[in-house]
Each structure stands twice: as structure tokens, then as C-alpha cells.
Amino acid sequence: MYDRTKALMARGAEFLGSEWAILCGAMSWVSERNLVSAISNAGGFGVIACGAMTPELLDGEIAGTKALTSKPFGVNLITMHPQLFDLIGVCAKHGVGHVVLAGGIPPKGSVEAIKESGAKVICFAPTLALGKKLLRSGADALVIEGMEAGGHIGPVSTSVLAQEILPELAADNLVFVAGGIGRGEAMAGYLEMGACGAQLGTRFACASESIAHPDFKKAFFRASARDAVASVQVDPRLPVIPVRALKNKGTEEFTAKQIEVAKLLDAGGIDMGEAQLQIEHFWAGALRRAVIDGDVENGSIMAGQSVGMVTKEEPVTDIIAALLTECEAALAQRRAA
Ligand SMILES: Cc1cc2nc3c(=O)[nH]c(=O)nc-3n(C[C@H](O)[C@H](O)[C@H](O)COP(=O)(O)O)c2cc1C
Numbered sequence: 001m002y003d004r005t006k007a008l009m010a011r012g013a014e015f016l017g018s019e020w021a022i023l024c025g026a027m028s029w030v031s032e033r034n035l036v037s038a039i040s041n042a043g044g045f046g047v048i049a050c051g052a053m054t055p056e057l058l059d060g061e062i063a064g065t066k067a068l069t070s071k072p073f074g075v076n077l078i079t080m081h082p083q084l085f086d087l088i089g090v091c092a093k094h095g096v097g098h099v100v101l102a103g104g105i106p107p108k109g110s111v112e113a114i115k116e117s118g119a120k121v122i123c124f125a126p127t128l129a130l131g132k133k134l135l136r137s138g139a140d141a142l143v144i145e146g147m148e149a150g151g152h153i154g155p156v157s158t159s160v161l162a163q164e165i166l167p168e169l170a171a172d173n174l175v176f177v178a179g180g181i182g183r184g185e186a187m188a189g190y191l192e193m194g195a196c197g198a199q200l201g202t203r204f205a206c207a208s209e210s211i212a213h214p215d216f217k218k219a220f221f222r223a224s225a226r227d228a229v230a231s232v233q234v235d236p237r238l239p240v241i242p243v244r245a246l247k248n249k250g251t252e253e254f255t256a257k258q259i260e261v262a263k264l265l266d267a268g269g270i271d272m273g274e275a276q277l278q279i280e281h282f283w284a285g286a287l288r289r290a291v292i293d294g295d296v297e298n299g300s301i302m303a304g305q306s307v308g309m310v311t312k313e314e315p316v317t318d319i320i321a322a323l324l325t326e327c328e329a330a331l332a333q334r335r336a337a
Pocket residue numbers: 024025026027028030049051076102103145148149150151152178179180181199200201202203205301302303304305306
């Protein structure tokens with residue numbers, strides 16, 4: 001079944017050790033043991049979102065996930081986490097096979113430390129030049145993620161990144177495509193361009209197995225693509241990595257927070273490092289409020305533009321089956337034409 005898809009995903013699936021080269025991108029608070037194990041059990045590749053977890057919490061989450069699946073899964077670590085190397089140690093202790101480094105260029109020694117444990121390293125490549133550099137520094141695979149995605153985003157769309165990066169790198173390297181993929185037809189297009197697999201977040205966030213609050217899920221089901229907007233930078237001195245989330249009171253409050261922090265900077269009350277930390281912390285707390293507490297007014301409902309294609313709660317197996325069916329049909333149609 002799904003022979004054409006299987007053939008185009010073969011390299012990616014072999015690398016991940018999964019049946020299908022479909023990653024569920026790590027989503028802070030959402031990608032915990034239940035969703036991650038469900039994805040891996042369904043033949044995809046689940047990734048635990050470490051986010052701001054302490055090494056102890058990550059230790060428990062990996063153990064909990066292992067109790068629910070014997071299939072491979074990965075762990076996503078944020079490069080600016082102050083205990084990054086301890087977290088790498090926790091992954092090594094558990095024999096985690098794949099570590100995804102997110103949130104910026106990996107700090108010196110981190111890629112080496114992961115590889116020493118025998119794990120594979122997956123990095124996000126924001127540009128072709130950085131992608132090449134990451135591969136030279138030891139990254140085993142790349143994810144290119146366009147600005148259609150939910151969560152923290154770069155400035156370039158998936159389709160442009162794919163055109164710039166896949167023809168150059170995908171034949172000799174493993175490149176997964178993420179951002180705005182809601183259906184299998186889009187997956188088929190990127191696979192045909194040389195991608196070895198796809199990463200989706202938004203499409204999986206409201207799966208039956210996701211522990212996200214029912215009100216968080218309802219907000220997804222009601223939303224259309226244009227409701228998933230990128231946050232704006234208010235002060236030129238305070239760079240903000242845009243976050244794509246559903247418009248609500250929280251997104252307005254984020255703008256107000258930036259103004260407040262900028263004023264504190266003006267007054268000399270805080271330094272630049274502290275200012276940036278305060279802005280980053282605002283989102284960390286806000287995402288938890290939306291996902292766990294169901295506060296969809298004040299929390300941050302991170303979602304990609306594909307949110308309009310998320311219309312109901314479905315088991316992970318159904319979502320993956322739909323993606324594969326759509327992908328296979330698209331590939332077959334093109335072959336027949
Ligand atoms: C609610 C939410 C939380 C996310 N949290 C993280 C995170 O903690 N780390 C990360 O690397 N990516 C995070 N992402 C991005 C996803 O891993 C994934 O790459 C992205 O959702 C793919 O694009 P899509 O949303 O268009 O499918 C998050 C996305 C969402 C929707």
C-alpha cells in the first residue's frame with residue numbers, strides 16, 4: 001500500500017527508523033508522552049518537546065513515553081536552554097536515537113556531545129548557507145520550515161525555502177520539509193522535489209491523543225488560515241522572533257508587553273538580555289495557559305496557517321492514513337498524466 005509514497009519516503013523512514021517519514025514536530029506542552037507515543041505507534045515519528053523542562057522532568061517524560069511505545073521517537077531541545085548539555089545527557093542515558101536542536105545555531109560542542117551518545121542530530125536550516133554549514137558541522141538531517149508554520153517562525157515561506165534548498169542539498173542529504181502542510185498532496189509535491197519526508201505540527205495538535213485542552217482544540221476547529229497570524233516586533237532595539245498563533249487577547253497583550261519592556265529598557269531598569277528573556281518567558285507561560293488550562297483568551301494558541309484544515313478531533317492513525325492516501329493519489333495522478 002502507498003507504494004509511491006513509500007519509495008519517496010524510503011531514505012527518511014530508514015533514517016528515523018519509522019514506517020513513514022512523517023514527523024510530528026515537537027510542540028511545547030502538546031508533544032508529551034501521549035501524543036508522541038501515538039504518533040510513533042501509528043508509524044510516524046513522534047518528538048518530545050523539551051521546551052523549558054528541567055533535566056529531571058525530561059527524564060520522566062522520556063521514561064513515560066518509552067512505557068507507551070517501543071517504536072523510535074525523538075527529543076526536541078531548545079539550543080538556548082541553560083542546561084542544554086545536561087538535557088543531552090538525559091537523552092543519552094535513555095538511548096534516545098534522534099535529537100532535534102531547535103531555536104538557533106547549536107552551541108559549540110552540542111552536536112558532538114549528541115553524536116558521542118550514538119544519537120542522530122536533526123537541525124533546522126533557515127537558509128541554504130546555514131544548511132550547508134550545519135551539515136558540515138555534523139548535522140545528520142535538516143528540517144526546512146517556512147513561515148506558514150505554527151510557533152516560532154522565520155521570514156521565508158515553505159515553498160521558497162524548498163525551491164532554494166532542495167535542489168542543492170536533497171539529493172545527497174536528508175532534508176525534511178515543514179510549515180503549512182495540511183494535506184498529503186502538499187507532501188507529495190515536496191517529496192517529488194527531493195525531500196525525504198515531512199514534518200507537521202498544526203495538523204496533529206488536536207488529535208484525539210493530544211492532551212491539549214478541549215477549548216484549545218475548539219479554537220483550532222473554528223479558525224481559518226487568516227486567523228493564524230505572526231506576532232509583530234514593536235521596538236527596533238528588541239528583536240522578536242515572530243510567533244504564529246491564533247489572534248486573541250493574548251496576542252494583543254504581547255504587543256503591550258513589548259512596549260512595557262521597551263520602556264523599562266529606556267529607564268535603565270533592565271538590560272537587553274533581561275528584556276529579551278522577559279519577552280521569551282511571556283510566550284512560554286502563555287502557551288501553557290492555552291494548551292493546558294484552556295485559557296484561549298489570554299493564552300497563546302500557537303497554530304500554523306494549515307489550521308483551517310483541522311476541523312475535528314481524529315485519532316493519529318486516521319490523520320496519518322488520510323495524509324498517505326492523499327499523497328499516494330497525487331503521486332499516482334502525476335505519473336498517469
Ligand atoms: C502549538 C505549537 C507549539 C510548538 N512548539 C514548538 C517547540 O517547542 N519547538 C519547536 O522546535 N517547534 C515547535 N513548534 C513547531 C512544530 O514543531 C512544527 O515544526 C510546525 O508546527 C510545523 O508547521 P505546521 O504547524 O504548519 O504543521 C510548535 C508548533 C505549534 C503549533
